[in-house]
Each structure stands twice: as C-alpha cells, then as structure tokens.
Amino acid sequence: MTPPSLGKDLLGLEKLTAEQIRLVLDTAEPFKEVSERAIKKVPTLRGKTIVNLFFEASTRTRISFEFAQKRLSADTVNISSTGSSVQKGETLVDTARNLEAMRIDMVVMRHPSSGAAKFLAERIRSNVINAGDGQHEHPTQGLLDLLTIRDNFDAIDGLKVCICGDILHSRVARSNIWGLLKLGAEVAVCGPQSLLPRGIEGLGVQVFHRIEQAIEWSDVLNILRLQLERMSAGYIPSLREYYRVFGVTMERLEAAPKDLLILHPGPMNRGVEIDSRVADGPHSVILSQVTNGVAVRMAILYLLAGGEPALAEAAKRTNREGAE
Amino acid sequence: MKPLLLKGGHIVDPSQGYDAVGDLLMAEGRIEALSKGLSAPDGADVLDVTGKVVAPGLVDIHVHLREPGREDAETVATGAHAAAAGGFTSICAMPNTDPVTDNQAAVGFIVKQGEAAEAARVYPIGAISIGQRGEHLAEFGELIHAGAVGVSDDGHPVVSSHLMRTALEYSLTFGIPVADHCEDPTLFEGGAMHEGLVSSRLGLKGIPAAAEEIMVARNIMLAELTGGHAHLLHMSTRGSVELIRRAKDRGINVTAEATPHHFTLTDDACEDYDTNAKMNPPLREQDDVAAVREGLKDGTLDAIATDHAPHHYETKERDFDDAPFGIVGLETALGLGLVELVEGGVLTLPELITRMSTAPARVYDLPAGSLARGAQADVVVFDAAARWTVDPQRFRSKSHNTPFAGRELAGKVEYTIVGGRLVF
8 A cells, every 4th residue: 555645736625535634634743843942943855945925915824834944944935926926917827937947846825816726736846835725725724723623632533613704705614624524523614694605515514604503513613714805895794793793702602511612713803703802711722723833834845845754753853863 | 603512411401491311502602402303503513412411501699709809819710710610601790809899890890801701701799888888879870781780798798777778779770689798797796607516615706697697687678678689698597598488488579599518518617727617607507507408499599609709828828717708619519519419319400400500590680591592502511420529729710718628529510601602
C-alpha cells in the first residue's frame, strides 16, 4: 500500500479523503511544539522559494502562512494586490506563468474568485496552496478548525458541530462542512435563509433558522464573521437586529443542556455575531485556533514539499541536535 | 448559374409534409421541382445524394458575429462560413456589436459584409433601444428598411416594462418580433451559473430560475396587452416552458427558442470551473433539460437557436467569475439535435428539421425553411448516420469555446447550398 500523501496541491477539503485529512492533522502535532521553542526554526524547507500571492486583503491568514514558512526556513516573497489581476490588465494565467518562470517551488494564493486556486494549479508545476478562493474553500482554515476541535474532544466522529452565520458567502463554512463530514461529525448550519446557500441540505447538513435550536443541538459552534457589507447589500436588515436574533450570547449558551466549544475564524465582530463574554469566556478556543493555524500550515507546507509524514518528528529534532 | 439536381436523397421538407426518397432540382437560385425520377436538364450539375438527408437549409435565428468590435473572435464572414459548415443557410445576427447595431448604417454594414461572405445568408437584428441602453427606442422603421428582420437588445434584458410595452406596440407597424433576453437584473446580479446545489458547492453566485421566469411572465403579459409579437430568447427553465405553453393556449402572440446546450447539458458541466460551461442563461438542472425537450416536442418552443457566442480563447482562459458568458454553437447544433433529440427519441427527423429550419424561419418571417417550388434554393444535405468527434481546432469559426470538444456527434454535413450554389 502506498503511504498517504496530499498530492501536488491543497485546493480544498472536498476532494480530500478522511485519510488525507488525518494525515495533515497528525503531521501538525509535532510541528505545534516548534512554535513553543525559544528558537522557532527548523531547516526543513531550506532553499525552497514560496510566493504568497494575495489578491484580497488578508492579515491573519497571510501572517500565519508567513510564520509557518519562516519557521520552516523557506524563502518567501509576498505579493499583495487587491482587485483582480484582470483589472490590472494582467490575467491570472500570465501572473502564474511569470512566477513559474522565476523557478519558484510553491504558491500560496488567496483570490476573490471561486475556483481560482484550481485554475492556477492546473497551469503551473509548482505546488499550490489555496488560502481562500472566493466563496468556495479555505482548506487551511478548515484543517486548523478540525485540529482545534480534535484537541478538545476524544474524536470528531459523532460530534455535533453547527456553523453559524453567513454560510452563503463563506469559504470557511464549505471547508468545514467537507472536513467535518469526512471525519464523521454531524454538521448543521444556522443563519437567516437569505445567508444560506440554496440546496445546502444536499451536502448532508441540517439547517437551523433559529440560533436557540442550533445551540440546543450542538456540541461545537463555529461562529462565522458577518461581513459588514452584507447589510448594505440587503441580505439582512441591520447588525443590531442580527445580534438580537442570531447573536451567540451568554444567556443563550447558559440555556443549553451542555457546555459548547466555541470557535470563530476571526476577525470577530464583537456584539454582532458573538458576545464578548462568549468570545473571551472559558469555552472559547478562538486563540487556540490561531496557534494551531501555524502548525497546520507548517504541516501542509512540509507534506506538499514531499516530506515523509513519519519523519516530521525527526525533521524538527535534527535541528535541535545541531545536525542537518 | 447552372441548374443543380440532387438525386436519390431522403428528402425531408416539413413545410410540405414531404418525407420520402426523391430528387430535387434547382435553377436560377430557386427550387424548380421536387419529386421522384427527375431527369437533369441540359447543362445541369448532378449530385448523387443517395442515402443522405436533403432538407431545407437550417436557420439559426440567434447568433453573435462580433463584427464590428471583436473581429478577433469572429467576423460576419467567418461566422457565415461556420454556419454553412454546420448546415445553416440563414442566420440572424444579434445587435450587441461595438458599436451597437442600432441604426440603419450599422444594419447596412452587416448586410454588406454578409453578402460579401458568400456563405450563409446573414440577416441583421436591430437593437430595441439606442445603444442597447434600455432608454430610447431605436428607429425600427429605418432598421427594417436597411435589412433588419426584427429587434432585440439581446445581451441585455429590456429592464423597463414601459420600454418593452412601447417596443411591442411600435413593432405592430412593421410586423416584426421584439425579442427579449429574459432576465431580472436584480436577481441576476453578479451571478455566474445556475443557482442550485452545484453553485452552492462551488461557491459561485447563482442565478435562480426565477430571474428568467419573472421576465417571461412579464413579456407574455405585455404581448397580451399590446398584441405585439414577443419572441423569448434562449429559454432554459421548466417554469418558462410552462408559462409559454399556457400563453400559447390562450392565443397570445409569443414565440420562443431554446439552444442545443440547454437541451443537452446541466449545471454539472460547471463542476470543474470549466469556463466553456459558463453561459447566460446558465445551464440548469435535469428537470429543466427535460422540460426544454418537451417544449421542443409539442411546439411550445418554436425553434432551436444556437446563441453562437464566440470568444477569443484568452478571454475564456480565466477564473470562472472573470470569464465571459457564452459558447459557439453553429458547427455542433445539427449533430447535437440528431444525437440528443432524434436518436434520443425526443423528436422525429422531420420534427428536428421543423425546429431548426421551418419554424425559426417563420419567427422572423424569413424566406427560408421550405423546398416548395419557387422557394429560394437553400438546402442542406447531410449524412444522418455518420459519426464524428468534435474537434474545435477544425471549426470554421474563429473561436473554439465549446463544452462539446471530444464529444461524438452524428450528422456529417455533405453540402450546404444557398441560392442554388454550393457554399460548403
């Protein structure tokens, strides 16, 4: 049997098997420790060049990738450009070919169009990591959410996880749905119908239109950021009302039959989708998600670069011992 | 011009209910005779077409020829030759050119380029509104005088119900259809594909079926109000087909068309973000495909029209959101009709010829779609049984944007004859 691998690219969780997802999570475990050291660096990706190509504003995802790359000793270049490349006169395929011509090893890309990462991956030899494509997938976020949930429960299999908020426009929601379903969780979504994708039940998820029902049902809530422009686009009447109807508050959580684990991919709108007391409360693992994000991204970079899963432990150890 | 005799073909002419082996004689650009055992007059060319289908030349009432404006994607001449290669002898060119075909000079230009092409006949459709901006009516009288056969703002919906009403009323003077691209812009906004499970999975903004159906319903009401002839372009949903069926039952002056891709493909074709599956209206669901087929069978949908939309390859070589809508269709329409509809048991061969020739000619009152004595000698000869595989590189069209590359189709076009002269 061939050992599991991720293949050339990481484009989304929909196309990954449960085995591949577990591979990333398991490989992330040893990398967690690297970030806890005084000298947070291993030589694993020394000599590799990685381009972080961001066509959309991003702070935490880009920084998380950069830390992951630097801690693995890769050489990185950041290219940020809001608005699509087409608006700037150069098509994505030209951008990709130019980068390829500079002999890079990997591209981490965020792009406002769904499918853009796949488009790129099919046209260049370098590994492509999707850091968010339109409203499609954000696989590294999905994986770090899975890792964080796994850290807090014995198993993901059988857990009830509800994703709350703007599912329609959320790539985080789609990656979470695929990842959770593949690992055996029961998945629900909750939000106003105007922010739920048509036919979402067809993916095998349950739908709640009332946050109280979602809280009563769930073991885990993953509360999405409500993009403030959704209000001006007419999807919801006001943020004030959203908080009142869909906000995850202490009062609502206290009415639940059990304690819920609270995730949020950030950045949070405190007092809109989540009450500050919940975000800062004892069951919130929002900062653990951020910490895990670096480890998961290190694992993905390592695996795509051809690293042996079994050697991840050794890869970090060799450095500590001063050898290569 | 020498007379031309086609001998021994399987002649299918729905306009006369002819469906039998026979001979067809053309002279002076007209049909001279159609019967068994015709002998060739002196000096006539004779083609033995035994085993082949001989039918009125196909008529495509919805093509985009991109000239003037995007001659890198298509010209009137390359489009007319692509049409001839696909068995079409008459095509109607939509006015969303650059500049827009909204005045008599622009119409005259298309006519002149069409004549120079010496391939399929090219009939311009003029714009409903100046610049297709949906504000002021174009000069229908001058458009028609210059050679336009109808009006449409295709590419854009007529958003204003008042403008659509006025266009339908004004069209009564000229006896032309007003053809609308039925789309509610507020429901459509930003959409890239059909709204359904596939769009939800791919994270692409969906276009609900209601975006089309709302405007279909409106246009039917306005046709009833005015008595004008509303022609509904590229119908794609079950709801639309049912609305039109009811309207026709009530005698409302409405006609409609559907494309080969809407009777063949579903939104599953968008699965891998294939930009050649991005069209407007979008590919819908299996039930919609079934409804379109039923509509073509019972005549709710009068015509098969390709919505031939050439795009230069690099404009489709983009991420899905940024790629333009549309595919080429002239060189695959007959093959899809034969495989999907005739071999698929939906239509008989004469019914397919009705939907691809006789009926579309009637929508715009074109002198086409018949092999009756005295008709223009526009004829297609094809081998209905021959199989071929779609290779876009071999298209006569300048553009190759098709989702059907590599698909096996039936129906090899042997000859396309326009005015008694071989053009393919």
